[in-house]
Amino acid sequence: MRLTAAAVLFDMDGTLVDSTAMVEAVWSEFAEANRVDARAVIDFAHGRPSRDTIAKFVADTTRIDEWLDWIHTAEGERFTEVTTIPGAREAVLAIPLERWAVVTSAIHHPAHERLTQNGFPPPPVLIGADDVTHGKPNPEGYLAAASALGVVPEDCVVFEDTIAGIEAGLAAGCAVVAVGNVEANGIAGRIRDFTAVTVEATGEGLTITFP
Numbered sequence: 001m002r003l004t005a006a007a008v009l010f011d012m013d014g015t016l017v018d019s020t021a022m023v024e025a026v027w028s029e030f031a032e033a034n035r036v037d038a039r040a041v042i043d044f045a046h047g048r049p050s051r052d053t054i055a056k057f058v059a060d061t062t063r064i065d066e067w068l069d070w071i072h073t074a075e076g077e078r079f080t081e082v083t084t085i086p087g088a089r090e091a092v093l094a095i096p097l098e099r100w101a102v103v104t105s106a107i108h109h110p111a112h113e114r115l116t117q118n119g120f121p122p123p124p125v126l127i128g129a130d131d132v133t134h135g136k137p138n139p140e141g142y143l144a145a146a147s148a149l150g151v152v153p154e155d156c157v158v159f160e161d162t163i164a165g166i167e168a169g170l171a172a173g174c175a176v177v178a179v180g181n182v183e184a185n186g187i188a189g190r191i192r193d194f195t196a197v198t199v200e201a202t203g204e205g206l207t208i209t210f211p
Contacts, residue, residue, distance in 0.1 A: 001189045003175055003208045006155035008095055008199070009145050012104035012111055014046075014161035015179045016092070017118050019075075019082045026074045027053070030067065034059040047162025049105050049135035076110035084118045085179070087194030092120055094199040099206060101125035101145040103158075103168075105135055125149055136164040139172035146172070157188070157208055177210070 013019045024042050031038035036057045045053040054067045092100060101123060104111045108128030116122055125148040127141045134140045139153075146153045158169035161179040166187060169176040175188040182190075191197060191210050200207045 001210050003157050003177075003188060005157040005175070005206050005208065006151040007099045007101065007146065007149045007157075008206060008208070009142055009156050009158045009169070009174065010092070010100065010102050011047075011158075011160045011162070011165045011179075012102050012106060012115065015085065015159050015165075016088045016102070016120065017082050017084055017114060019114070022075065022078045022082055026071060026078070029074075030054070030071065031057065047105060047136055047160075047164035049129040050107075051129070052135060072107050072110060075106065076113065082114055082118060084120075085193050087197060089119050091194040091197050091199055094201070095206065096201050097121070097124050098149065099201070101127065101149055103127045103141040103145050105129050105165075136162070137167035137171065139168050142169055142172035142174060146174075155205075157206075159191075177208075 010016055027041045027045050028038040031041040034057055041057050044056060050071045051068055054064050058064055058067055106128055107130050108126060111128050112126055125145050127145050129135055132140045142158060143153060146156050153173040156174040158174040158176045159179055160166045160169055160176055161182055163182060163184055166176050166178060166184045170186050178184060178187045178190040189210060197210045
């Protein structure tokens, strides 16, 4: 497969970094404290803003903000449990700084730290959960990232590993490449990871090639 684009927009968790163990541990602790099924919480949380998950499962709705602070603190302190998706760092480094962005359901500052501590350059544009009013599957984050880069969404390729994220990218008008085992309609292709992905930058844009 070969796609051309003006810019590439990446999800973070499950796309650039593997934080599955950390995220599942944090949400399991939340589930236990709120006496709900951990698997149900984890499945719902994947790719969605933390506030949405807390609001759905919290035992006491007056404690949503308290639990949100706890989740963000826990995720921000557990960097050692996060690893890089194979080939992701190399793919990002092949893209000129002004032609890529990250759109994540994580909070902005912890997301920035998670990326840089895993060897990624500081993102030129990072749209976190606290930077938007509506999280994925709403396209707001991807639309904001494209605008910040000065390109139209139709000229962007999105890499995403969740249904909510894929729906957000497609709703924004971007071409979407699924990462991992997620199944979805309307995608431009699917990759296991970035080990076989090549990105070539020219004066006219980016050419992205993958199996």
